Amino acid sequence: MNINATLLAQTIMFALFVWFCMKFVWTPIIAALEERKKQIADGLADAERAKHDLDLASKRSAEILREAKEKAGEIVANGDKRASEIVEEAKVQAKVEGDRIIAGAKAEIDQEVFRAKEQLRTQVSAIALAGAGKILGREIDAKAHNDLLDKLVAEI
Amino acid sequence: MSSEAHTSAEYIKHHLQNLTYGQLPDGSWGVAHTVEEAKEMGFWALNLDTFIMSLLLGGIIMLVFRSVAKSVVTGTPGGLQNFCEWAVEFIDSSVRGSFSSKNDMVAPLALTIFFWVFSMNLMDLLPIDYIPLLMTSLGVPFFKVVPSTDPNATFGMAIGVFLLVLYYSVKMKGLGGFVGELTLQPFGKWGMPVNLLLEGVNLIAKPISLALRLFGNMYAGEMIFILIALMGGAWAGFSLGGVTLYGSQVLLSLGWAIFHILIVTLQAFIFMTLTVVYLDMAHQEHH
Numbered sequence: 001m002n003i004n005a006t007l008l009a010q011t012i013m014f015a016l017f018v019w020f021c022m023k024f025v026w027t028p029i030i031a032a033l034e035e036r037k038k039q040i041a042d043g044l045a046d047a048e049r050a051k052h053d054l055d056l057a058s059k060r061s062a063e064i065l066r067e068a069k070e071k072a073g074e075i076v077a078n079g080d081k082r083a084s085e086i087v088e089e090a091k092v093q094a095k096v097e098g099d100r101i102i103a104g105a106k107a108e109i110d111q112e113v114f115r116a117k118e119q120l121r122t123q124v125s126a127i128a129l130a131g132a133g134k135i136l137g138r139e140i141d142a143k144a145h146n147d148l149l150d151k152l153v154a155e156i
Numbered sequence: 157m158s159s160e161a162h163t164s165a166e167y168i169k170h171h172l173q174n175l176t177y178g179q180l181p182d183g184s185w186g187v188a189h190t191v192e193e194a195k196e197m198g199f200w201a202l203n204l205d206t207f208i209m210s211l212l213l214g215g216i217i218m219l220v221f222r223s224v225a226k227s228v229v230t231g232t233p234g235g236l237q238n239f240c241e242w243a244v245e246f247i248d249s250s251v252r253g254s255f256s257s258k259n260d261m262v263a264p265l266a267l268t269i270f271f272w273v274f275s276m277n278l279m280d281l282l283p284i285d286y287i288p289l290l291m292t293s294l295g296v297p298f299f300k301v302v303p304s305t306d307p308n309a310t311f312g313m314a315i316g317v318f319l320l321v322l323y324y325s326v327k328m329k330g331l332g333g334f335v336g337e338l339t340l341q342p343f344g345k346w347g348m349p350v351n352l353l354l355e356g357v358n359l360i361a362k363p364i365s366l367a368l369r370l371f372g373n374m375y376a377g378e379m380i381f382i383l384i385a386l387m388g389g390a391w392a393g394f395s396l397g398g399v400t401l402y403g404s405q406v407l408l409s410l411g412w413a414i415f416h417i418l419i420v421t422l423q424a425f426i427f428m429t430l431t432v433v434y435l436d437m438a439h440q441e442h443h
Contacts, residue, residue: 002174002176002194002195002197002201003199003307003308003311004176004178004197004198004199004200004201004202004203004308005199005200005201005202006174006201006202006203006206006207006306006308006309006312007308007311007312007315008312009202009207009312010206010207010210010308010309010311010312010313011312011313011315011316011319013207013210013211013214013312014268014272014312014313014316015316017214017218017268017272018261018264018265018268018316020218020222021218021221021264021265021267021268022260022261022264022265024218024222024225025218025221025222025225025264025267026244026263026264026267027225028225028226028228029221029224029225029228029240029241029244030244030248030263031228032228032229032230032241033241033244033245035230036230036231039230
């Protein structure tokens with residue numbers, strides 16, 4: 001338990017340990033702690049920002065959804081309108097077509113009637129001639145009485 | 157007991173003697189084998205046990221911290237890094253609490269002091285006879301395991317702190333300011349001799365109290381361990397008294413060791429805190 005040169009050795013050792021600690025221990029550990037502190041703060045800030053972004057995004061998506069719905073409704077309405085238009089047009093067209101067919105048929109019928117009449121008339125005139133010939137007892141010259149016959153036919 | 161042949165006084169003396177290397181009476185250099193030889197060596201001798209143990213302990217602590225500092229990650233820390241981070245943060249916050257100026261050296265200084273002193277004190281909890289017994293069987297005459305029971309170690313550190321106090325006093329206040337602080341208060345310039353006496357004592361008391369407090373506490377603790385160990389040493393066969401003494405040694409050693417854990421930590425903390433406070437005072441003008 002004597003005071004001796006150990007004293008100096010201890011002082012020097014102490015200084016060296018402090019120097020070592022300051023240079024190689026304290027600085028890197030404190031730097032890491034600071035770095036982690038910063039990372040955590042950044043992480044929290046990021047989370048906050050992400051939350052904000054999420055809010056915005058959900059708002060925006062709701063808006064887009066609403067717009068899409070509106071547009072879809074519009075399209076459906078347009079489609080309905082167009083369909084009824086088409087139906088109307090088709091109706092009109094069918095009516096026109098029908099009328100045309102009816103008119104054609106009528107004309108044909110008229111023509112047919114006319115032709116039948118014509119035939120009938122010629123046959124009637126022949127019959128009349130034959131009848132008259134029998135009645136008169138002689139042959140009527142078809143040529144001489146043609147105009148008379150024609151008049152008769154026209155009357156029939 | 158290192159040997160049955162020892163008397164109690166020899167046992168105590170043996171336990172309190174450092175392994176001293178120096179000039180032997182015959183002029184050659186070597187290790188002192190008796191207490192008297194060690195005393196004769198004078199100042200230029202080295203307490204090998206104190207030196208080796210403190211170097212070893214300080215080295216281990218620095219290497220542990222260094223290994224963490226080298227591989228330090230900012231992500232999730234592992235077990236050892238966790239401990240070191242806790243230590244660094246604990247020291248950092250207690251330095252912030254008592255040191256108001258800005259100095260990057262104080263916190264590492266405090267860390268070194270706390271863990272170095274703590275580990276040196278902790279050696280006190282090793283069973284008191286084991287290492288001296290081992291060393292004796294290896295042919296080493298003395299070995300004191302607890303460096304902080306050697307005043308050389310505590311004064312060595314206290315002198316280091318004192319030099320820092322002087323350095324920062326002069327650096328912060330200038331040589332004039334520091335001298336003025338020593339001579340011009342509390343009684344003004346006409347009371348200069350009295351001022352110098354008072355402030356000088358105040359200044360010198362810092363390293364001395366620092367060193368003696370640690371030394372005294374650890375030395376007394378060691379002494380009590382030695383005295384408790386003597387009880388079991390009085391063992392003399394299976395008599396009622398012998399068994400009682402032996403049992404008391406076990407119980408008392410246990411009790412004192414548990415109590416000593418507190419002292420070990422507390423003394424390291426006090427040494428650290430006072431160092432920081434002294435350095436803080438050195439940084440500030442006081443009025």
